[in-house]
Amino acid sequence: MSENMDFMGMYFETQRKMFDYWQDLMNVAVTPKDKAQDKNKDSNSDFEENLRPTQEMTKQWFEFNDQYLKNISKVFFPLQFDKIFSGANTYQNLNKIWEDLIKTITGKDSDPITFYNKWIENYQKLLSSNFIFYLPEQVQNFSKKFIEIYSLSTDTSQKFLHPWLEGSQTLQNLLAKSITGDKTAYIEFVKLWNEKFSSTYGKIFNMPIFSMNRELMQKQMHSINASISFINTMSEFFATMAKVSQETFEKIIKDYQEMLVKGNNPKTFKEFYEYWWKQNEAAYHKLFGTDEFSKLISQVMDAGVNFKKEFDSLLENTLKFLPYPTRTDMDSLYRTLDDLKREVRALKKEVILLKEIKANTVTIS
């Protein structure tokens, strides 16, 4: 067995480390008060000392997963393994947040706002890294293609657009606000951006083009326009989703603090995790049931589909000089086949009917 595949070896090594950390933890945890008194420690530093072995263990586990198990997962049930690993990573990342949460808001100078600000960015990353993975493969690929074509298409006009964006202080202010989850600011940003875009560069994308490559250029322009529209809609969608997760995160911190005061807080990380995901699920269900969300998800889909259509058209135009059938050619073929199939089916029925009539006629005569 190669070094990389020494599963049990790594397993035992991890267990040995776990045991060491467990011993460390017990040594610290059994007499925390005495130690605190002896050394005049405050509760935060004492608590950190208690937590350190757990954090070390988590770190080791992460390394173990990343370096070894992920390689195995490529061989057996890759999709299922990926999802389990992704779930485990999110679980462990949430554990880090929880450790920091209890450390922050049970300490002397409880400051949930600082905690929130510290974690909110990573929290978004934690959630998105787990969920982006579940997007349908086509959507993931589509997004990649979209980013690719968008980069290519906008490359030549980047210099033109950049100063325009940079020069707009209002846009920057709104964007800055939106980053912290201010959905209203974000929507204002999108509206203003669209307004400026339509009155300036949008005109360029729609203007008549006179040249030998007129058709191709027009398709490029339409593709860029559709991609920008898709970006805007996707941005609004993600802002809406992010807003819910941020508000729920804030609520969880606040509620957790209140529960601590009452003494009915989740006592372990597992209990906290259960509480956390159910709160999030409920918050998203509330969002999903609204008419606004229903309209938004349709807009996102429509913008994506519009972009796909423009992009497909652009690709076809680009590829039409190559000796391969395009999708339009194939569609025409499929239509012909479908018509023929229906005709054959109808004729078969007629033949059966005629045979039956003939058989009946023979019987009667």
Next chain:
Amino acid sequence: MMLPYFPIDLEKSFDELLEYQKKFIRGIDVLLNLKDTESNKTPKELFYKEDKMKVFHYKPLAKKVSKVPTLIIYALVNRQYMMDIQQDRSVIKNLLELGLDLYIIDWGYPTAQDKYVTLEDYIDVYIENTVNEILKRTDSTKLNIIGVCQGGTFSAIYTALNPEKVKNLVTMVTPIDFEAGRMAKDGFLFKWSKDMNVDNLVDAYGVIPGQFLNGGFDFLKPFQLMLNKYVSIVDNLENPDTAANFIRMEKWILDSPDQSGEAFRRFIKELYQENRLIKGTFEIGGRVVDLKNITMPVLSICGDEDHIVPPESTRPFLDYVGSKDKELVSYPIGHIGMYVSSKSHRVIAPKIAEWLLKREK
């Protein structure tokens, strides 16, 4: 052990993390050594084939077998072997052991060339030809139909158009009243479909990617289905049977065929958005589908916790049929649990078999 300063049970928390880590590693070891993760194993033979559709006839497993053939019509979404996911919890095997003579439609995997396949093709051609073939070869005049999910909607439509060929109709977790589904607390699919520009979608894709639908199903319960399912399975992965069942189920979930565009367009537009079946304005091949034509015995089964087809969209069905012998049964169970849970094995399959056999004469 509660720490003196903090209301956190650090020892228990650490124990839980350690235990999770151990289970995780042992679970991975179990997954690496899994041998049997196949489904669809109950013996059967190919009975009929047309285009991509295949019809299978299961080998009888009871000494006394029903003289009335029973056809299972599954949905176009996902695959029919959900009914035969694992041998110890197979609805199919259970129904066979209870004496039914079973046939099942496997719709196959539509490809780009199937973009023009319509609802007429599915109902007036594929189902119609399958029914005729079964009746002809078994020398029967009528058969039973068990329709599952969207296949139940197809079954109701087919039965309303051809009542003389159907002896009994069973529908399971079947959407019929799409407006009621939209009003349901968890009817997100029904709500979101209302504003969907399905024409644009079908025109762009031709054949709708199965993963597009799968993504939609996962999105209905994002934290439960995309995260907690994979976190909580770690608790039970050490058990090889549980691990194998988990993998079977995951394979089934990911095995999501693409959808023929034209059929998808009409199903979303005229049923999800316009609720035409209930309004009596839905047509197949120029014929209006009148649910009152369904006059044979009908058994409708729904899951109280079904978030894909909320029971609200299923329950009204019996109010619209013309049958006198009709029964609605609901179980405290979800959409998938209807086929793979222990309750399905113990209660639901026996209920269906008993109900059909009682009405055989």
